Amino acid sequence: MNYLSSYAVVVPSLHPVRKHFLPFLEELVRKSPGAVVVIDDGSGEEYRPIFAQAESLGCIVLTHPENKGKGRALKTGLRHCVDQLPHLSGVITADSDGQHAVDDIERVAAELDRLAGAGTPAVVLGSRTFDAADVPPRSRMGNTMTTSVIKALFGRRVSDTQTGLRGLPLGVAARAVDIKGEKFDYEMNQLIWLITIRHQVVEVPIRTIYHDTDNSISHFRPIRDSLWIYFLILRQFLVFIGVSAASAIIDLAAYYVLIDFVFGPGRTTAHVAVAVALARVLSSVVNFVLNRTVVFHDPSAAVPAARRYYLLAVVIMIASSAGTAVLSVLSGGHDMWAKIVCDVVLFCASYAAQQRWVFAKTPPAATAARPAVSMRRR
Template sequence: MILLIPAYEPDDRLIALVTSIRTAAPDVHILIVDDGSGGAYGAVFDGARGLGATVIGHQANRGKGAALKSGFRHAGRTHPGEAIVCADCDGQHDVDDILRVADRVRTARTSMVLGARQFSGRVPVRSRFGNAVTRLLVRLATRLSLQDTQTGLRGYPASMVAWLQTVDGDRFEYELNLLLHATGAGYAVEEVEIATIYLEGNASSHFRPVADSVRIYAPLLRFLLSSLGAFVVDTAALLVLVALTGALLPAVVGARVLSSTVNFLVNRTLVFARGTDKPVRTAAAQYWLLAGVLLAANYGLLLVLTQLGLGLLPAKVLTEAALWVTGYQVQRRFVFAPPRASAVERPVAEPSRALGADVR
């Protein structure tokens, strides 16, 4: 088992964590990634080395996601076949909880294991609110009902290590991207309840509320904006065509052909950029198959709602809202999903010399 700890400008709590793990589970390999903390923090990392931890590093700060991926590369190369547990360096995770996640991931062959906080007691407002928003968005996007989507305590079986290196994101958005892409890559997500610990109001966190929130929510926001744009085109075209023809079915079909063409082009180039790895003909065929299924569902729901006496415009809004989640999931998992990555098909670049073991 490997304990991977990304660290940026850590204090003595990192030493305390390494000491506690060494005492409670001396067989655990501790791997620390210094994410460009600078020479002023050398004594902390030297102290961790002195306790038997392996320290690798970035010469400049690159973000938590980049640090985790550097750790996954190093662990996969030096300890192949080992499961990995990731924990923060600032004392937010109790050692007993870390070991509980480690015990669970040992038996989870294809499952990501999250240490889920219950958010009881005194929790900073930004943390409580941020987790609530992210939890809702993840559920809409993936249908995963999770208690804690922002936890830094996570366990990954050895089977996931190669895949973990292929997921986009270099900063805090990386861990959300793992949740968004896990089920599409064939991995389950489980939770283990852990204590909720916020030291000094979470003052040690390097999370930037505005910039990092934009990064975290960007994938879902891009899809939402694309969907809203397509909805505007589709609704306007529907109203015009109904007025011109007086018939619902041809109006629905004509409006959907126009709006789905716009939506396909925007989603392929802007929303699911990695989907451009797939040939455009293949993606287009899958997209239009999905569009046909959604069109049938769209027409059926509109017909039922209007026959029940609901106006065309509110019926259209309800119909699109009901089908939005399905459309997002299918496009992300199948239509615009890149080819399944493996260590052979998509080799990950080796880290620079600044990432060698015990480098400062």
């Protein structure tokens, strides 16, 4: 059965190596996919003959006059498929550097078909293994770190976070065009987006192919691109920290105004208690609104989320009191350190609970294809 006939294969390319690129495309076209869409991401005049030959093989070649980055190239390809090939079931993205075998692309298509037939339009990742001796150390280390960080922050383990072999149902591809990112950050943004909207992601094993120990064909810049990708992964948690700090400042400022300007010099112990309570209510409302809109971007109704938020706040408060008391005893009376350790742990637990429960998003329904727009072709 030809699973590829229902899918377009999008291949972004910059400065392709002829001996890897053209045989890969020739084999891919021979397998009769719905379409092979190649994006020349500003490779320049020197590479025009290679892309012309790709076109003669039967590929659709789209050209960026100048290099815009892998993310932009992927979005150009996805947009073309969604707008011009709406009869297809989905899109499979693959790299042009020879790291993805055609039979692995077929494997992704087969899994997409199986899931669609079962009524589950999931995204399929072609996942490599990184424990082989010929895997470049930087690739092994980078994937291990990103897998661990994503698991810690988002509660989802993805064994190959950097794979470029991905199968997207057409409705998901239509939405993925609008994800931010122009370079290698786009694929990480796409993965985080899929996790945060709780869309089903399925992994299928593929071969791990590297042409040399340094993976020299890749245009990935190990330090600069890796730092940017880790910032993207941590961005939500960093914003959560910022919102928490802003809420604490509002709490202190509101308490100061109430104590000094509302109740004044004649304040009593009751006034202090009221000021603490009112300041905490105000800061918690601000914290809820900012977490819902700025940190987690929760589009659901506010009232159910607020109920969950304040129930969590009560649990955290009780856990803080009990945990600090227990740690104080265990540490031999170091009350301050017990409080700090307990609250740091609970802060992280609060982030996880808000992300996965308070502001958890429901998986979206499949979306229709976008209206057609013009696209420059070679």
